[in-house]
Amino acid sequence: MKKIMLSALSLLAAISCFAQIDSAALNNVFGKKGTVTGDVYKISYPRSDLKVTVDEFPVAPGLALGSWIGIIQMHGQAMMMGDLVLLDSEVPKVITKLMEENLEVTAIHNHLINETPAVKYIHYHGEGNAVELAQKIKAVLQVTGTPLTPPTGTLITPKSPDWSKVTAILGNTGKPTGSLLQYTFPRKEKTMESGMEMPPAMGMATAINFQMNGTSVAITGDFVLLADEVTPVVKALTENGIMPTAIHSHMLHDEPRLFMMHFWAVGDPEKLAKGLKEALSKTNAKM
Incomplete structure (x- = not known):
């Protein structure tokens, strides 16, 4: 009993x-x-x-x-x-x-x-x-x-661009919304903050965003990285014409210690997607 x-x-x-x-x-x-x-x-x-x-x-x-x-x-x-x-x-x-x-x-x-x-x-x-x-x-x-509060009135959502060249490289898990295509790539290992396990939805996943404006495409987001991944990702991004714009932490008591790398580029979506995929391959992300 x-x-x-x-x-x-x-x-x-x-x-x-x-x-x-x-x-x-x-x-x-x-x-x-x-x-x-x-x-x-x-x-x-x-x-x-x-x-x-x-x-x-x-x-x-x-x-x-x-x-x-x-x-x-x-x-x-x-x-x-x-x-x-x-x-x-x-x-x-x-x-x-x-x-x-x-x-x-x-x-x-x-x-x-x-x-x-x-x-x-x-x-x-x-x-x-x-x-x-x-x-x-x-x-x-x-x-x-x-x-x-949400905007009032009827919002006109622009038709989603053709992202087929991007999805052929990064996969179909991205979320298209209007002129945007947004990806998240969770890390494979468990991440903790102040003793609590943090799931990807709490900002523990690499975020990659595309925006189409006319014939131009911009990318930005942030890679979630271990210390030893920072330099290989910087190298992969810069070799593909993508500029890291910030490297820093978001938390105080994370385990393992994580660094967030933000980036920016404007250019051909297929070329940018290939550069991002190469950078992702230097991390322990689920792809």
């Missing part, structure tokens, strides 16, 4: 560790619907209010201007991580508000270069009750110009 009781308690503990996150309550806080992937709730706030160009190429919000929030429910509490896209003038008040809300700032840096206006990215971290964490980061968003 004692063994049965212990087994039942172990089962209950396991269930509580991976309890389904209350997405309805989080949607209520954020005022719109997020997505749930496994144990991860994720919601995005594109900076559609900004008109950013890189060397005269107009950057779509979905290409490189998407603030996002990820919340994972484990071990009886939640962890929140994400990325805020900000104008330089918004950075000081956001840092102040993050401190007021007892959230950690884990990185402040660029992702792009030569962009107008200048854009910075703040990564953050928090632990506690999921709804309370959502309320805290919502209060942070409110001190920025980030649009907090």
